[in-house]
Amino acid sequence: MAITVEEILTPDINRPARYLGNELGAVHKPWEEAEVRWVLTYPEIYEVGASNLGHIILYNILNCQPRQLCDRAYLPAPDLAAKLRSTQTPLFAVENRRPLTDFDIIGFSLSYELGATNILEMLDLAGIPLTWKDRAEFDISEIPLIFAGGQTATSNPEPYADFLDFVDLGDGEELLPEIGLVIEEGKAAGLSREALLLDLAQVPGVYVPQFYDMTEDGSVKPNRPDVPKRILRRVATPMPAYAIGLVPYIQTVHDRLKIEVRRGCTRGCRFCQPGMLTRPARDVEPEKVVEAIEQGMRATGYNEFSLLSLSCSDYLALPAVGMEIKNRLKDQNISLSLPSQRVDRFDENIANILGGNRQSGLTFAPEAGTQRMRDIVNKGLTNEELLRGVKTAFEQGWEKVKLYFMIGLPGETDMDVLGIAETVRWLQQECRAKGRKTIKFNITVSNFTPKPHTPFQWHSVSTSEFERKQELLKQVFGQIRGVKVNYTDVRISAMEDFVGRGDRRLSAVVRRAWELGAGMDSWMESLDRAFAAWENAIASSGLTWKYRQVENGEWNVMAGVEELQVGRLFAKRGQKAKVESSEQPANLQPANLQPTNRQPTNRQPTNLQPANLQPTNLQPTNLQPSNLQPSNLQPSNLQPSNLQPANLQPANLQPSTLNALDAPLPWDHIDTGIDKNWLKEDLQRALDAATVPDCSFDGCSHCGVCGIDFGHNVVIEPPQIPQFAGHFKPNTNKDQRLRVCFGKLGDMTLLGHLDLASLFERAVRRASLPIRYSGGFRANARIMIANALPLGASSSGEIVEFELTEKMPVEEFRERLVSQ
Numbered sequence: 001m002a003i004t005v006e007e008i009l010t011p012d013i014n015r016p017a018r019y020l021g022n023e024l025g026a027v028h029k030p031w032e033e034a035e036v037r038w039v040l041t042y043p044e045i046y047e048v049g050a051s052n053l054g055h056i057i058l059y060n061i062l063n064c065q066p067r068q069l070c071d072r073a074y075l076p077a078p079d080l081a082a083k084l085r086s087t088q089t090p091l092f093a094v095e096n097r098r099p100l101t102d103f104d105i106i107g108f109s110l111s112y113e114l115g116a117t118n119i120l121e122m123l124d125l126a127g128i129p130l131t132w133k134d135r136a137e138f139d140i141s142e143i144p145l146i147f148a149g150g151q152t153a154t155s156n157p158e159p160y161a162d163f164l165d166f167v168d169l170g171d172g173e174e175l176l177p178e179i180g181l182v183i184e185e186g187k188a189a190g191l192s193r194e195a196l197l198l199d200l201a202q203v204p205g206v207y208v209p210q211f212y213d214m215t216e217d218g219s220v221k222p223n224r225p226d227v228p229k230r231i232l233r234r235v236a237t238p239m240p241a242y243a244i245g246l247v248p249y250i251q252t253v254h255d256r257l258k259i260e261v262r263r264g265c266t267r268g269c270r271f272c273q274p275g276m277l278t279r280p281a282r283d284v285e286p287e288k289v290v291e292a293i294e295q296g297m298r299a300t301g302y303n304e305f306s307l308l309s310l311s312c313s314d315y316l317a318l319p320a321v322g323m324e325i326k327n328r329l330k331d332q333n334i335s336l337s338l339p340s341q342r343v344d345r346f347d348e349n350i351a352n353i354l355g356g357n358r359q360s361g362l363t364f365a366p367e368a369g370t371q372r373m374r375d376i377v378n379k380g381l382t383n384e385e386l387l388r389g390v391k392t393a394f395e396q397g398w399e400k401v402k403l404y405f406m407i408g409l410p411g412e413t414d415m416d417v418l419g420i421a422e423t424v425r426w427l428q429q430e431c432r433a434k435g436r437k438t439i440k441f442n443i444t445v446s447n448f449t450p451k452p453h454t455p456f457q458w459h460s461v462s463t464s465e466f467e468r469k470q471e472l473l474k475q476v477f478g479q480i481r482g483v484k485v486n487y488t489d490v491r492i493s494a495m496e497d498f499v500g501r502g503d504r505r506l507s508a509v510v511r512r513a514w515e516l517g518a519g520m521d522s523w524m525e526s527l528d529r530a531f532a533a534w535e536n537a538i539a540s541s542g543l544t545w546k547y548r549q550v551e552n553g554e555w556n557v558m559a560g561v562e563e564l565q566v567g568r569l570f571a572k573r574g575q576k577a578k579v580e581s582s583e584q585p586a587n588l589q590p591a592n593l594q595p596t597n598r599q600p601t602n603r604q605p606t607n608l609q610p611a612n613l614q615p616t617n618l619q620p621t622n623l624q625p626s627n628l629q630p631s632n633l634q635p636s637n638l639q640p641s642n643l644q645p646a647n648l649q650p651a652n653l654q655p656s657t658l659n660a661l662d663a664p665l666p667w668d669h670i671d672t673g674i675d676k677n678w679l680k681e682d683l684q685r686a687l688d689a690a691t692v693p694d695c696s697f698d699g700c701s702h703c704g705v706c707g708i709d710f711g712h713n714v715v716i717e718p719p720q721i722p723q724f725a726g727h728f729k730p731n732t733n734k735d736q737r738l739r740v741c742f743g744k745l746g747d748m749t750l751l752g753h754l755d756l757a758s759l760f761e762r763a764v765r766r767a768s769l770p771i772r773y774s775g776g777f778r779a780n781a782r783i784m785i786a787n788a789l790p791l792g793a794s795s796s797g798e799i800v801e802f803e804l805t806e807k808m809p810v811e812e813f814r815e816r817l818v819s820q
Contacts (some may be wrong), residue, residue, distance in 0.1 A: 002089045004811040005097040009750060011792030014079050016750040017249045018046035019095025020238030021072070024762075027060070029069040031096060035184045037103045038062050038070040039093050039144070040486045043110065043118035045520075046074045051252035053243060053260065053308060054150070055109055060170050060242040061767065068180050071095045071103070075520075076125065091125035100126035104183060107168075107176075110153040113499040114492070114521040116160055117465045117514040117530075119148070130511065131162045132210050140193060145183070149176075152500070154233060155273055156286070156452045156667040158220065159499050161209035162507035165193075166200055168207075169670060170233035170277075171263075173242075175205045194237050203228045205234035212669065214504045230671040233277070235710050238263045240286050240292035247300045247762065254306070256337065257296045261289050261318070262309035266696045266713060268703075270378050270686055271409065273451035274310050276674050279705040281696045283716040286317040286324075293325050297334060301762030301820070304360075306337045313345035316718040322353030327725040332765065333779055334728070340365045340404060343389030344381055350394035352724050362393050368412075368540050369419030376687040378682075386423070387430055390439070393584070394431040400440040408448040410459045410686065417469045420445065421476040424483060440482040445473060447493035451500060452667045453674055455682040458660070460546070461497055466490045491531040492522050498538070498545055503666035505543070512537035641653045675704030685743070691732035730773035734782075736804040738813060743796035744789060753788040760785070760800060765818040769813065771801040808811055 009016045022028075031037070040059055042049025049055055055072075062070035071093035076084065086089060100106055106128075108119050120130055121320040128134045128143060135143050148160060149168040157167040168175050181205060186196040202207040211227045212220050222229060239262045248255075264281035265274065293305055307322065311313055324334055336353055337360035342754050346364070354360050366386055368374045374381050393401055405420045424441055431439040447466045450459045470487050477485050499506060518535035520526045538545060661680050668676070678701075685692060695701045696713045706712045744756070751759070764771050773779040782803035791796055802813075 003087050005089075005092050008080070008083060008087065008089055008790055009747075011750065011790075013083065014077055015250060015752070017747075017752070017755060017792075018074070018077070019080065019094060020249060020747050020750065021097070022051075022747075023249055024234060024247040026095055027063040027070070027245075027607065028095065029063060031069070033067070034069040035067040035187065036067065036069075036105070036180050038180070039073050039100055040070055040104045041073040041075075041106060041122060043075050043108055043115045043122060045246070046079055047250070047252045049074045049109075050246060050248045051254035051258075052109065052111075053258045054111075056246050056258075057239070057242045058107075058176055060245055061173055061239075062176060062180065065177050065180055067184065067229045073100060073106075073122070075122055078520075081121065081125060083357070090127045095363050101128060101142050101143065104140050104187070105147065105179075108146075108148040108153075109150045110148040111150040112522070113152055113159075113496045115152070115519060116499060116510045117518045119160070119163060120511060120514040121519050126445050127696075131507075132165050133162070135165070136193060136210075138193065140183075140187070140196065145193075145196075148549050149279060151274060154277055154670065154672070156502070157207060157209065157502045157670070158214070158606045158666045159502040159506035159510060161212075161504050162511075164209060165197060166206050166208045168234070169205045170672075171236035172234070173236040173239060174235045175203070175236075178203055179217050198226070199276065204232045207231040209504075214666070215664075217664050218666060220502060220504070220666060220669045230669050232709055233670065233672045235280075237282055240284060241295075242289055244296040244299055245294065247302070249759065250752055251758065255302075256304035256306050257293065257300055257302045258306045258308055259289060259292050259296065260309065261282065261307045261312065261321070262315040264713075265310035265314070266701075267311055267314070267380060267694050268682075268701065270376075270455040270682060271367075271406070271448060271451070272310075273454055276453045277672055278310065279673060279703065280711055280713040281314070282711070282714045283315060283317070285716060286321050286719055289317070289321050290324050290328075293321075294328060297329060297332070298766065298768075301765035303761075303765065304335045304337060306339070308339060308375065312338050312341055313342035313350070314694070315655050317716060318718075319347075319349035319353065320719045320721045323349070323722045323724060325720055327355050329800050330725055330728060331731075332728070333730065333773060333781075335360055337361070339363070342381075344385035346389040346392055348396065349721055351392060351406065355397060355727065359397065359403060361400075361597050362398050363402040363404070364389060366410065367404065367406055368416060368421065369405060369421070369423045370416045372689055373409060373412060373416045373419070375691055376686050377409060378686070378691050380691060380694070383423070387427065390427050391431055394439045396434070398439075399437060400442060402442045402444070402445065402446050406446050406448045407473075408461050408466055410456055412473060414469070414605045417472055418476060421473060421480065424477075425480055428480070438482055438568065441484070443477070443483060443485040444488075445485060446488045447490060449497040449500060452665070453670075453672050454680070455679045455686060456739055457501070457665070457679070458683070461493070463490045463545075466493060480601070480796075489524075489527060491527060491615070494545060495521055495531065495534055498534070501666075505541075509534075509541045509543065512540060596615075671709075673703075673705035673707075673710045675702075728779070730775060730779035731770075731805045732773060732775050733805050734772050736807045738802045738804065738810065740800050740802065740814070740817070742798050742800060743794075744798055745796065749789075749792050749794045752791060755783070757783065757785055763817060764802070766820045767816040769802070769816060770805045770808070772805050 009019055040056050040062070041053060042052055059072060062068060072095065073091060073093050076091065090101065092099055093103070110119070123130050123146070128146070135146070145165045146163065146165045147168060148164050149172050153160065154169045155168050157164070165559065168179065179200060182199050183196065186199055191199070197208050197210070200206045201211055208227065211222060211224055213223045214220050240259050243259050244257070258527045262281060262283050264278040266279060266281045267275060269275055278551065289307070297305060307315070307318065312318060326336065327604055338354065340363040343364040355361070360776060366374070366381060367379050368378060371383060407417055424443065428438055447461070449461060450456045467490055473485070477483055499510070513533045516536050518530045518533035521530040682692065692701050693699065696715050700706070760783050764781060764783065772782045774782060786799040786801070789798070
């Protein structure tokens with residue numbers, strides 16, 4: 001028998017404050033006055049979903065629409081999901097605490113391939129039929145419309161087509177309000193579910209899967225004449241003001257204010273789906289960015305903000321905007337963090353806005369370890385630029401830097417893989433200073449999984465090759481000190497690729513995988529269970545992991561360059577390696593890499609051909625590039641000693657390959673603006689290791705985006721960089737100490753002690769109280785809570801102490817604090 005939400009949320013639930021809702025910035029609108037009632041859901045746990053910028057923006061925009069309200073829901077953790085099922089209580093929205101079936105429309109933000117099983121879990125917990133066919137007979141007053149948006153849904157909605165009534169493609173800031181008006185009019189007219197969906201299908205950017213079928217050749221075509229053959233991706237201008245709001249009670253994965261400064265990227269990295277799906281590039285006016293940050297920091301109480309973009313360093317106003325905010329908020333212990341940056345644009349100006357008492361981490365993404373591979377993927381980065389950026393970070397006080405690399409890229413040889421370790425060792429040797437420790441690196445090595453709408457979308461990948469190349473790196477990195485290396489589990493990569501480039505047949509596999517226990521598939525604690533479920537679901541469907549191969553067998557678009565059948569070189573034994581080193585350090589040739597005695601791991605993912613990897617045969621002495629023997633590197637006869645990346649000659653795509661590239665793809669009916677012929681041409685340029693310039697700053701690359709439907713690049717001339725006013729200096733003077741009595745009652749009993757301490761600190765910031773800070777590198781506000789109550793315990797006699805840098809009337813302090 002169903003019970004109330006208040007009865008469900010008890011201290012035995014892990015972090016029950018996740019589900020409380022009504023955080024600072026939450027919007028409350030009268031239920032009865034709304035004509036259209038939305039729920040925006042994020043198919044991940046609260047800590048991930050509540051900090052997603054797109055989720056926050058769309059929530060705020062929809063609640064600004066007249067006669068509409070928007071609530072939120074998140075994926076329950078396994079303990080709450082089990083409790084909901086055992087008590088037969090439906091999944092609820094966090095603000096109104098109503099079942100999801102009470103709403104008119106439920107939207108999922110699908111930004112990751114492995115979110116599909118989480119969507120099914122949420123629909124099942126809500127008591128909503130899983131497929132559009134099962135919902136077809138219900139009016140939306142009985143069962144809500146189910147849709148998805150986000151990068152993954154936009155790039156290839158077909159694997160999820162059976163579960164969704166419609167998909168919104170591209171940016172949602174303008175599209176979702178238009179959808180709301182259509183639903184409002186349809187409800188007023190008493191339209192059936194199908195008639196309402198037909199009206200929605202006329203809105204540019206809305207794809208209704210039930211009006212389309214997959215044909216025998218794999219293409220997707222309309223099954224009725226009154227819907228468009230291809231559906232346009234929508235493009236909107238970023239609006240920073242809508243990013244302010246929703247300050248969670250608990251710590252989230254991105255626990256800071258987030259402001260978008262630039263949408264879209266025209267760098268043209270050939271592996272990068274977001275860069276292709278978000279063109280053209282659109283800068284936000286610096287004045288609007290500064291205004292939003294200053295207003296947002298005062299409204300939220302955060303002590304950190306982040307400026308977001310796919311390529312934040314390409315926002316030319318970044319140094320000026322960052323410095324202006326740093327100067328304005330100089331006395332508030334505010335820090336700035338940036339996502340992964342272009343290392344070639346990192347300079348002292350950016351270092352100044354990131355540095356200080358609360359210096360944020362620094363992340364660069366070279367992507368590949370050799371110049372040849374960086375040219376193939378069109379990274380546009382030289383070794384000299386990489387060294388200059390890392391050296392600048394070291395000279396400006398950073399002792400640790402994160403670096404991202406990928407393996408399994410088209411045309412990659414073992415020499416390119418070993419070049420990753422070679423590059424890191426070289427950077428360490430070059431970044432030395434007397435009296436300082438050698439710079440440390442946190443390295444992430446990801447497995448490349450090709451994405452739709454990119455030049456590499458036709459490329460095939462091999463999990464066994466991922467494993468083999470990871471073992472090579474583990475052996476070599478084992479002898480480099482000051483380096484921590486993380487590797488993506490190949491099982492996650494296998495699932496990502498299987499879903500990401502799948503067709504409509506995959507919906508049945510997704511459902512079966514969920515029925516067999518898949519869910520939270522990329523979380524390490526559930527990976528074993530999830531991968532086993534996917535294996536069984538694929539087998540029972542009659543498909544294979546490689547069910548959508550181009551041509552027969554394993555296929556590599558770079559085979560013409562590497563002159564082999566499956567994308568690897570077969571070279572003669574005994575030929576000594578020759579690697580041209582015009583861009584490489586002279587003393588760091590692969591032959592000089594001396595591996596240690598570290599033994600490779602014995603952990604083997606299920607059904608990933610572990611017998612062919614034979615890690616026990618990889619002896620350290622055999623890992624010299626000149627000594628690698630074919631018998632030790634099965635399944636191929638690859639000898640890195642014979643790989644001569646500098647000598648690989650460009651080759652044209654063969655006629656059979658060109659014919660294969662013309663074959664229909666499951667996502668060809670999605671019009672992202674990128675011309676498919678241009679993708680094929682760029683693939684040929686990759687074969688030649690030819691680069692394409694960034695069209696935001698150089699000539700047009702003729703990708704097909706710019707025009708009436710998608711607009712043009714908007715690059716704003718940067719303002720002058722203000723003079724740096726210096727870093728925050730904590731005021732350690734103590735002029736007054738106040739003790740405040742408070743009660744911890746009701747929902748707040750479900751808030752943990754550390755989260756309560758953060759709540760007080762943010763309230764002090766919003767109230768602009770003269771709080772004292774501790775000294776030292778990490779200056780902390782002097783706020784002390786006397787007792788750490790157990791979770792769920794209530795009390796009306798708790799004490800918190802504040803140390804102030806100046807005296808103020810007690811009543812004024814109380815009023816300003818209580819108002820927050």
